[in-house]
Amino acid sequence: MPESFPADSIGLVSPRSITFDESLALHCGATLGNYTLAYETYGELNAERSNAVLICHALSSNHHAAGYYSTGDRKPGWWEACIGPGKPIDTNRFYVVCSNNIGGCNGSTGPASTNPDTGKPYGSDFPDILVKDWVHSQALLSDALGIERWAAIAGGSLGGMQVMQWSIDYPERLQHAIVIAAAPRLSTQNIAFNEVARQAIRSDPDFHDGNFYEHGVIPERGLRLARMLGHITYLSDDSMHARFGRELQEGSPTQGYGVEFQVESYLHHQGSKFARRFDANTYLLMTKTLDHFDPAGKCDDNLARAFAPARAKFLVLSFTSDWRFSEARSREIVRALLDNNKDVVYAGIEADEGHDAFLMKIPRYLEILHAYLDRVATEAGV
Amino acid sequence: MRADLEIISEWIKPGSRVLDLGCGDGTLLKHLRDTRQVSGYGLEIDNDNVTRCIAAGVNVIQTDLDTDLSDFDDHSFDYVIMTQTLQAVRQPEKLLERMLRMGDEGIVTFPNFAHWRNRVQLALGGRMPMSRVLPNPWYSTPDIHLCTVRDFEQLCRERGFDVQQRVVVDHAHRRGVGSYLLPNLLGENALYRFRRA
Numbered sequence: 001m002p003e004s005f006p007a008d009s010i011g012l013v014s015p016r017s018i019t020f021d022e023s024l025a026l027h028c029g030a031t032l033g034n035y036t037l038a039y040e041t042y043g044e045l046n047a048e049r050s051n052a053v054l055i056c057h058a059l060s061s062n063h064h065a066a067g068y069y070s071t072g073d074r075k076p077g078w079w080e081a082c083i084g085p086g087k088p089i090d091t092n093r094f095y096v097v098c099s100n101n102i103g104g105c106n107g108s109t110g111p112a113s114t115n116p117d118t119g120k121p122y123g124s125d126f127p128d129i130l131v132k133d134w135v136h137s138q139a140l141l142s143d144a145l146g147i148e149r150w151a152a153i154a155g156g157s158l159g160g161m162q163v164m165q166w167s168i169d170y171p172e173r174l175q176h177a178i179v180i181a182a183a184p185r186l187s188t189q190n191i192a193f194n195e196v197a198r199q200a201i202r203s204d205p206d207f208h209d210g211n212f213y214e215h216g217v218i219p220e221r222g223l224r225l226a227r228m229l230g231h232i233t234y235l236s237d238d239s240m241h242a243r244f245g246r247e248l249q250e251g252s253p254t255q256g257y258g259v260e261f262q263v264e265s266y267l268h269h270q271g272s273k274f275a276r277r278f279d280a281n282t283y284l285l286m287t288k289t290l291d292h293f294d295p296a297g298k299c300d301d302n303l304a305r306a307f308a309p310a311r312a313k314f315l316v317l318s319f320t321s322d323w324r325f326s327e328a329r330s331r332e333i334v335r336a337l338l339d340n341n342k343d344v345v346y347a348g349i350e351a352d353e354g355h356d357a358f359l360m361k362i363p364r365y366l367e368i369l370h371a372y373l374d375r376v377a378t379e380a381g382v
Numbered sequence: 383m384r385a386d387l388e389i390i391s392e393w394i395k396p397g398s399r400v401l402d403l404g405c406g407d408g409t410l411l412k413h414l415r416d417t418r419q420v421s422g423y424g425l426e427i428d429n430d431n432v433t434r435c436i437a438a439g440v441n442v443i444q445t446d447l448d449t450d451l452s453d454f455d456d457h458s459f460d461y462v463i464m465t466q467t468l469q470a471v472r473q474p475e476k477l478l479e480r481m482l483r484m485g486d487e488g489i490v491t492f493p494n495f496a497h498w499r500n501r502v503q504l505a506l507g508g509r510m511p512m513s514r515v516l517p518n519p520w521y522s523t524p525d526i527h528l529c530t531v532r533d534f535e536q537l538c539r540e541r542g543f544d545v546q547q548r549v550v551v552d553h554a555h556r557r558g559v560g561s562y563l564l565p566n567l568l569g570e571n572a573l574y575r576f577r578r579a
Contacts, residue, residue, distance in 0.1 A: 338458075
């Protein structure tokens with residue numbers, strides 16, 4: 001193993017993929033034939049198959065949750081803070097799996113994949129996806145990997161929503177549900193933000209109604225705007241102030257409307273980076289999936305009734321400065337679980353980093369995860 | 383196991399549902415779970431205690447008792463317990479009412495401020511009492527609503543709470559003849575089980 005990786009990193013990893021022969025029936029009525037799921041695994045599955053932990057990813061990430069792709073790779077997976085040897089999701093004890101969601105743009109079948117019916121990329125023809133569909137596809141992946149029951153399923157934000165859906169749809173298939181910085185459904189304000197982001201993309205002339213692939217362009221300006229907006233909502237006012245303040249890029253004010261403040265430069269940089277790596281149709285699809293997530297909707301808006309089938313034990317975490325998915329939203333989840341007499345632990349973690357805190361190395365956060373996953377490991381017999 | 387928690391355990395019917403307000407490191411809930419098949423939740427604000435509860439496998443909800451008690455339905459517990467916390471909350475009276483809304487019975491323990499040593503310190507020394515059960519000076523004590531055995535029973539009468547059981551003990555939670563005969567003078571800690579009349 002090259003020495004350039006940190007000792008507490010899983011180190012070199014490589015993505016895998018699995019293509020299913022049977023088609024996936026989606027809740028919108030459509031089916032996806034011959035679909036592929038990209039995924040990564042870290043650690044070893046034990047003989048009893050009792051130590052598997054599934055990670056569900058959030059809006060803009062993928063199956064690369066931990067480790068590095070090469071020695072020159074500067075950036076590790078998105079949840080490197082929590083996954084690795086000796087880390088809370090300890091790869092010495094657990095077999096960790098993370099898959100790229102259907103509709104994604106990192107190897108799983110998505111809008112940029114070839115539609116077998118037309119021989120062209122799906123583009124705007126890609127069917128609507130619900131969180132239930134993702135969970136269904138992950139359950140089929142579990143079958144393929146020979147995992148009957150997960151020791152835990154964990155995720156932040158949109159990932160946390162998948163965890164909740166798992167606990168409702170497959171109650172017997174997970175021992176623990178770890179729901180971080182999530183909400184039982186989006187607020188009106190959340191949906192409003194998503195719609196602005198979608199309009200930024202859709203109004204880009206390079207979008208071509210979602211069929212930009214055949215024009216050899218990407219709606220880069222739209223994606224960049226969407227990401228800039230999203231990024232503002234993932235940070236808190238305090239964390240932005242602490243990081244950039246009112247510092248100027250060039251040291252002195254400039255004329256006109258070029259990039260002047262450091263925060264502007266940062267947003268432009270984040271936006272451009274994202275536009276180069278992410279598919280516009282995937283962004284539209286995933287924000288719609290977020291908007292539609294609402295397990296209580298089918299139960300007369302009664303979240304407690306929605307959780308009635310769940311059998312898992314829950315850990316629910318929120319962060320004080322998260323205004324996108326606030327503490328109050330996590331407490332709604334807790335309350336619904338309490339009403340059902342479920343086993344639940346809840347902690348509100350003090351953090352200035354806003355919604356993005358769930359990705360970060362915050363000592364208190366890691367301490368709680370450590371303590372909880374110790375319990376998960378003990379119960380799993382590892 | 384703290385002796386006061388031992389006494390409380392004896393009061394709890396096996397298999398019941400318990401809410402522990404200010405559950406600390408979860409010792410009582412863990413003990414009740416292991417010995418009396420009790421299920422329930424603990425509310426705690428302190429980070430280190432929350433972590434200890436998690437490690438002990440106790441269902442802990444990080445909560446500020448002074449502000450967010452709205453998560454629980456009325457009468458969803460057999461017992462609502464609060465040990466050595468009543469004197470540290472902002473509105474003890476309201477919290478006691480709340481306890482009997484969430485649970486059928488309440489159990490509280492608190493330091494008896496009328497213990498003779500406190501009386502002597504105040505009467506002869508002219509200083510705010512400090513003791514083994516009240517270790518902090520007046521300016522930094524979390525104990526902002528101290529009361530006596532007589533005070534508490536007066537409040538119970540006014541509010542229509544029926545005291546079901548009372549034990550008054552010394553600092554080590556030992557029962558003695560003195561604290562039995564003259565609880566308000568010789569008792570250092572008081573334990574009550576009460577319900578709505």
